[in-house]
Amino acid sequence: MSSLFLETLTLSHFRSHKKGAITCDGQPLAIFGPNGAGKTNILEAVSLFSPGRGLRRASAEDMARRPEALGWKLTGMLKSGGHTHEIDIRSDSGAARQVRIDQKASLQTALARITKVLWLIPTMDRLWIEGAEGRRRFLDRMTLSFFPDHAEATVSYEKSMRERNRLLKDQVSDPHWYIALERQMAESGHRIHDARMEALARLSTAQTAAQTAFPAAHLELIQLEGDMPNTAADLCGALADSRRRDMVAARSLVGPHRSDLHGVYKDKGIPARNCSTGEQKALLVSLILANARALLKDFGAPPLLLLDEVAAHLDANRRAALYDEICSLGAQAWMTGTERELFQTLGSRAQYLEVTEEGGISSILTPQ
Template sequence: MAVLTELTLLQFRSHRRLTLALDGRPVVFFGPNGAGKTNILEAVSLLSPGRGLRRAGPDELARRDGAVGWKIRAALGAGHEVETSAQPGAAREVRIDGKPAPQVALGRLCRVLWLVPSMDRLWTEGAEGRRRFLDRMTLSFLPHHAEAVLVYEKAMRERNRLLKDMVRDPAWYAALEGQMAEAGVVISTNRATALARISAAQKGAATSFPAADMAIDGAGPKDLAGALAEGRGRDMAAGRTLLGPHRADLSAIYAEKAVPAAQCSTGEQKALLISLILANARALTDETGQAPVLLLDEVAAHLDEARRAALYDEICTLKAQAFMTGTEPELFSTLGPRAQVFAVSEDGVMQTPL
């Protein structure tokens, strides 16, 4: 893993061309809403496997005023160059040091964690968002987790197609259910490993943010292949697979108060999310010797001055390259010279002191 030393965006979202020289310190982008701050963070999120922090498709990422594709280039301090791009109507491509590479390879070079405003509702909305959050944490520790998820989801899609077509021949299902069971064991084991590492990182940590007791619910039976075979009739009636790790949920309890996260105040839920991101970063730093890249979109808006200062101190203690956004520079005043600061407007992006 390594910090970003240069980032270039070409025809990406609102940015026709943008190049930033970075030195490893936390990075602040401030400016009015709609100026393109989050777009920069989204570009960095695409240096990791997956669809990025907005889960956008390739064609959604190009500038609206052009028919050309988009490109993101990044130089990493370890001497690697990463490039990801897409042409109109085509899938996203990845190149590492000039050579084509699968997306999963990005997870071995640049591990990225993020917290965005839409995640403020993580504990109160559906389980799908919490599974994605869990899998992002897991992927940060175990890059091969993405491969297991891809195998599982591909086999499940094919099984669901058979169910919808009312296919009853067991021979059509056996191989797919075997693949799902094998990949499912890996997925469940990886998730449990990640949670154990994050829980360990919370214990005794010098932090101003509350600890969370976490658990994975509804991951499915140990004999998944047998349960899938037994449940074909029920699944056929539903038109989809009703059990397995794709149905798991992440639960959290505000440890000090013994209150489920969903029942906490909005401010407490935000604090718990920040705590988990920081614990994830601490665990990765202890394991690899290098903090992950953190993307914290509008993270300061709902924190009081003391909590903001505490967050910045923890980021700097970790020596993490955190990319943060806000509407006003005053939100980041306690960072002082510890951060690189950029003013973002419709006219462009300009480095400036706090």
């Protein structure tokens, strides 16, 4: 089994961290400290080692430490597949995020080819009871972990859709303005749908094959209206047929952006949205672990796991089971909690960090 973990992480003027440095040994990290100390900021920094806007979906400007607003910088040495990569991520005075891999300027999407990062944060606890957009984003993060090109297809689709929506709002009826955009939407849209379906199949296999203390979830991708066309050509035709209706709505009503992820607690046959808070949390943990197991099989190494306040809504037995599964996977999990005692059953299997804050500046300590 190959290893995937950060050997070092340094933060400069990132959120509440004016300066911070962490040296890692590949074990899980138990990060504890009071609320507001800056624990989640560390996890957010690690999340930026994958494509996208990070676990908070914040702008580069919002990540800069205040009041200096000088910009920020993250550097890390990433062990991946027997190679060590030097990664530099920065934003200068509110500018767009810049990525360098092994001292060469790179696109964010290049990160997906050398690292896999999954996360579970408290705002996701309401995933099953809020809007479809959050569930699509959750599914797309898992899909991206399997298929690095998924990010490019998503960007292409959204760009074409924005331009088409602009035409719809302006009540442009000439079909020649739509043809190229709809063809691009259809090609990238069907790639998105196919990748999502394959990701769900891999998650299902990973759940079925596992012995775990967490409940399995049956997942289904559904369309909010009608069915998803079978081919790119069919989707292109559906977009053309829907122009008049879309013009009334001033937005596109056909395509993978109209999909929703439906989840069911498999053993009980209860829709996830109707489960208890604890059951919903357990289902999310189960899916993250299934995603990690599938990646271990396909990628050859477990992903980095970011689990913020992971103990919330988990009883002591399930916490212990979670830690056992993480260690069995061999994953470098970055976990936060308010008290060290929450990680007691990890014992010597983890590295411990304490985060404190004074005067608006976070400090990272290695407790004895």
